Each structure stands twice: as structure tokens, then as C-alpha cells.
Amino acid sequence: MNKFFTTKDNLDKIIAETFPDKKILEAKHILTGWTNIVIEVKTDSGSYFFRFPRNPFWSKMIVKDAAVCNFVDGKTSFYTPQMKLYYDSKKRPFSVHKKIEGYTLGDRIYHLSHTALTGAAYDIAKFIKELSRVDLREAPAKVKYPLSKFLKELDDKHYEKHLETDHEFISKTEMKNLVHGDLNLGNILLDENDKVIGVIDFCFAGTGNPNMDVARIISRPAPEEFTEAFLSQFENAEEILRMKEAWQNIDNGYAEHIRLHFPEINLNQL
Numbered sequence: 001m002n003k004f005f006t007t008k009d010n011l012d013k014i015i016a017e018t019f020p021d022k023k024i025l026e027a028k029h030i031l032t033g034w035t036n037i038v039i040e041v042k043t044d045s046g047s048y049f050f051r052f053p054r055n056p057f058w059s060k061m062i063v064k065d066a067a068v069c070n071f072v073d074g075k076t077s078f079y080t081p082q083m084k085l086y087y088d089s090k091k092r093p094f095s096v097h098k099k100i101e102g103y104t105l106g107d108r109i110y111h112l113s114h115t116a117l118t119g120a121a122y123d124i125a126k127f128i129k130e131l132s133r134v135d136l137r138e139a140p141a142k143v144k145y146p147l148s149k150f151l152k153e154l155d156d157k158h159y160e161k162h163l164e165t166d167h168e169f170i171s172k173t174e175m176k177n178l179v180h181g182d183l184n185l186g187n188i189l190l191d192e193n194d195k196v197i198g199v200i201d202f203c204f205a206g207t208g209n210p211n212m213d214v215a216r217i218i219s220r221p222a223p224e225e226f227t228e229a230f231l232s233q234f235e236n237a238e239e240i241l242r243m244k245e246a247w248q249n250i251d252n253g254y255a256e257h258i259r260l261h262f263p264e265i266n267l268n269q270l
Helices: 011-018 056-072 105-111 114-132 147-158 167-172 210-217 224-231 237-261
Strands: 024-030 036-043 046-053 083-087 093-098 177-179 188-190 196-199 206-208
Touching: 011 024, 011 036, 011 046, 046 056, 056 083, 056 093, 056 147, 105 114, 105 188, 114 177, 114 188, 114 196, 114 210, 114 224, 147 167, 147 206, 147 237, 167 237, 177 210, 210 224, 210 237
Parallel strands: none
Antiparallel strands: 024 036, 036 046, 046 093, 083 093, 177 206, 188 196
16 A cells, blocks of 8 residues: 555545535645645635655655654744644545745745845844754654755665765764754745745754755855855855755756656746
């Protein structure tokens, strides 16, 4: 029995069964979800995101995502999802969280003023530092899953062609701080005043080197003034640049996997 979902599953039925007391007004597929089938569900009591894993690897990781989100909740100055984990009748895990209203930095970054760009750079650096200082002594084991182990497993299970990702370097420089693991521009939320208010999608999260989060931010295109303001708040530029290259290889490898197996997914964010 498959432990994951496909677009052939009756996801509307699963959503209705999950929300028996809510009136569902609209269900919209989000075509940029790489790892999960993502559906935004509007109800009479607000909007929610449903995430249905696309393969067994992501089924395992969505359980970790929920554990990390619920552990991190309230431990930084920023909104993070309050995640609920569910299982359908076939014992397949999927997650639900209420929508944090806002816009992604990826959608807005080329429309921001200089002041908003530098403000966003400062706030993201603040989030990385706050997250890395979270006390992990009482954290569930799933929260402590090493980022280096996750990335190596991601590579081994999904990439038809290995793109020379430097896993040895990632492992050698790893630390035991809490990291987001996929802190790209699409996972950072802004309010209507272009102020950073929240961070989503903790599926990659675990223990690691905070500079991996720094490098992830700059691994995709962004205005130069944003990148300069952001990097000015961190040291060890050589390490960050090597990690940036690793992230770009990881992105390109997984994008190749998506183009081959999930052509319906929108990869415009690369």
C-alpha cells in the first residue's frame, strides 16, 4: 500500500472528512509545491493549507515538519505554522495549518523599496539567529534530525544524476543548532507593509550549521542590495559561499527530478 498521495486520489473527500464542521468555500491547488501536493482551502472560518506528500520520503518528512513547527511555535519573534498532523484511512500522513496572511518575499522582492529590502535582510538574519539559539534539550527526537543526513538522503533517493553536491563539506561543518533547512525566499512571509512577519515550511528543519540557512537565502536570485545587506550581518563568507554552491546543486538536482516525474509543478521560482 502506498504511503503517499497522487493527484488521482480523491483529495476533496479527504479535505471534507478532515473538516466535517466547516463549510468549504473553495479548494485551490498551489502549483509551486515541490515536495507535497499543496491545496489552499477557504472555509467559513478562515483559510488553511493542506499538504499531501508526493512519495514515501516526504511522507516521513512531513511528520518531522509537524513536530518541528509545533516545537518552534512561540520560540521566535515571528509567526510560524501551528501544524496538525492527520492520517487518512490508508494510514497516509498529511498536514493542515491555518494560513498566515501575507505575501512571500519571493513574490515581492523585486518590487520592494531600498528601506524594505534592508529591513527584510535584517529581519531574516534575526530569525536565523533566534532559531539557532532555541534550547533543544527538551526537543523531540524528530526535531534533532541532522540536516546533513536529510540532504544526503534527499540526494540518494531523488537525483537521477548526482550534481557533485559537497555532502562531505556539509557534514564536516555541521553544528547542533536548530536550523530551518530550506530558508528560501518563498518560505518567508511579508505583511501588507512589506515587513517580515513569518516563516513557513519546516520540512527540511533539524540540527545543523546556521550558515546553511544564510546560504540558502542567497542561493536563488535576489537584488544585490538585499544580498549585501543580509550578508553584512554574518561572518565566514568563504564557508557561506561554499554552502551556497551546495544549495544550488541540490535545487538543480531536485528540479531535474520534478521535471521528469511531476511536469505539472511550476518551477518559475528558480
